[in-house]
Amino acid sequence: MRFLFKTDYEDDIKLFPHSGYIYSYGLLLAVLLIAPYVLSSYLMSQLVFVCIYATVGVGLLILTGFTGQASLGHAAFLAIGAYTAAYLQQFNVPFPVYFLAAGLLTGVVGALVGFPALRLQGIYLVIATISFAFIVEEILARWESVTNGNEGMRVKTMQLGTTVSRDGPTFYYLCLAVLVLTIVGTLNLLRSPTGRAFVAIRDSETAARSMGINVALYKVKSFAISAAITGFAGVLFAHKLSFISPEMFTLQLSIEFIIVILIGGTFSLHGAVLGAIFLVMIDPFLTYLKDDMPGVIGGMAATLGAGTERAGHIQDAVAAFASANGLKGAIYGIIIVLFVLFEPLGLYGRWLKIKLFFQLFPLYKRATFKRQKIYVKSERNR
Amino acid sequence: MSYFRAENLSLHFGGLKAVDAVSFAVEKGEILSIIGPNGAGKSSIFNLISRIYPPTSGKIFFEDQDITQEPAYDIAKLGIARTFQNIELFENATVLSNLLVGRHRHSTTRLWQELLFLPSVRAGEKAHRRRVEQVIEFLDLEPYRDKLISGLPYGVRKVIELARALCSEPKLILLDEPSSGLNVEETDDMSFWIRDMKSELGITVLMVEHDMTLVNRVSDRVIALNYGRVLAMGSPSEVQHHPDVVAAYLGA
């Protein structure tokens, strides 16, 4: 077990508490940098989505994880970012300009949503953000002069000096850079007064107020930052898909973003990345299930002594099951429930538990991470 | 003119008069205790001062400034810090970050500077930590510096809440039952700290307390309340022997 001796205030502030962090994150970055030369184009494409989802996840974590304001409307922020990019593209605005403009506009919208949200708590806030997302969706579908309505908009290939193909390594590096910058910026924020004010608001608004924190202002700030990050991600999302339409930005997508942070863990930025990897990789997994599983199981049945005909039946049954329409939804549902029930701290929590298990071996106690039940009904009158 | 003054302060919830035309003044550098039976309106007075409730009527002055209409977060900026009866700490954060939140009123950095963590932010962070360490030393909190609040015992949390209030470098501190839930030794410590706060840090203390030993030991003056009204005001022994106070406590 490693003990950290802090001999300077700097030790407390710096991003990497000890050299081990630098090595491991350096290694990770190196792997991510050479990934385009190793992985298949399909997996690279998924990796780009991981970056985009993780960026949104970080944005959502700032609001939900650190400021304690739940939102089921982040798809709308993503949409605003995406549509701003697609709209400005028509006037040959260069990428850096519309990228920043999209983030800025989404941030402003986020702040505007934050104002009415100031007086709302818990479930009321969730409903309000859902309502907001519905209204945005409807506006996108109806404001045809700008958004082209339900027809959707084409997103032109990115021009950044040269043409940046949405499948090429440059686009991947761009997404990765946005993600890394977002994470670093957020970490900076979290070790500054603003980040601490967010956490204070999450844990006790009354105490935060009595410590001189302007709760309303910081909630609005949190909404704005979270929305702006999501808006940036929206631009990349639009480029990656090369076509956007209102029905892409539904409640379903907002829920997916919540799943990202829920599965990853809501208490650390690691959660956003891990959750994004998990969520995006469900798709390749399902494809595998559809393509290969029936053969594998049928083959297994055959080797286990089933007749050719029966093995064939089994294979067909598995194929039918794996390609059933609702399978993805059912798997989502089961995953959410299982995580809430058995892994409330998410994947990152599991990682910490494993790490602690080896650090303390053989003295690890399961109770270290036990959740405290609060039966007293306090949330209603916070 | 007094340092801190409440004039005809009232707080009514419908027909219930939680605080009823209470006037009192606190002189700079004194320790004033408010005593009274449960439901006498003691905590309500604190909640009025820290603007959790708006008063039904009356005015509050601090350093000759009318603060009755100030927003709640500005009260701390004026130099009034408080603790809570039922501990309001930031549960899922470390002791250190709780205390650093106490420094919030002294932070001057802007959002974009913090996003880039510019040298000014870094310098600010170091300065905050230096002050926080002084408070940690003052209240003997060294062993708990990097611990999460949610794992700490009640007595320690009580001290941390006091520490958080001190970190904001207040001129006036409001202590809401600082000894409730503490054992005899911890209460002793608390009384030393309260006196040190006055003598070493020059902080004016306004305190709500039930424990008469603690009140007698630290207070310069005492106010007794019942049913939202002032029963008596004066030195600790004067107030304790005031017939109305005796009647209120013994129910005569």
Place this chain on the structure above:
Amino acid sequence: MLDFVQQLVSGIALGCVYGLIALGFVLVYKATEVVNFAQGDLMMLGGFFAFTFIGMLGLNYWVGFAGAVICMALFGMLAERLVVRPILGYPQFSIIMATIGLGYFLRSVSGMIWGTDDFKIETPFSQGVLRIGSLVLAYDKLSVIAATIILCALLYLFFNRTTLGTAMRASSENMLAAYYMGIPVKRVVSIVWAISAAVATCAGVLLAPITFIHSNVGLVLGLKAFPAAVLGGFGSIPGAVVGGVLIGVIESMAGFYLPQGWKDVAPYIVLLAVLLLKPEGLFGLHVRKKV
């Protein structure tokens, strides 16, 4: 004017369905402070059960109705046992997520079982209409309104007059204290889920003649019932129904008098407006945390 009344009645009928789903939200919320995002999906499942009994097995309407209600009550208890009870007492957000997951699961699985087509249940009052002068009111809509009134009255009496109702209100106020007072909190919660699933089933069956039953109907209507529950204050049984009726009428009127597109967003715009003015809903109590 006639148009207006016609729209009003169909709005109220639709609103009653929202109200019934919202009632389910409110029941569960009142007893456990859990917001059940799967409420609409319970309704959908109830509709499918009823369809299976009546449409596929050819049972009598009322028998099928009762069968569906009983099955769903049991299913509600099962869902509570499996998904909610293990995390009772944990932060609200966790429980919301768990019910969202449950909703996902129910939607997908019923899509797999019953397919993705629309289904219709034949009811004894599907065809008839009530004529008052030149006003034509369909029986199916009137039946929804009548059933809602009856259900509300029953639930109101249940909560305010029976011991079990009092126990439920007690455990909603403070679960631990209720437990110490000898109230079997777990059983109470279980019963609440059963009741709310049963109410949802009623909504599903009554709805079937008006809208068709398909696997996404729960999501669509559940998301309309939410504003209804919030408008009503989320803790009040009459509030839920009034909220539902308001939403239904707003939707119906917006669909008739405003340009296309307003119908779907009007309820949410009204909701946001109300929340801005009264953050605790129309009938909600605003309670402050005591410090």
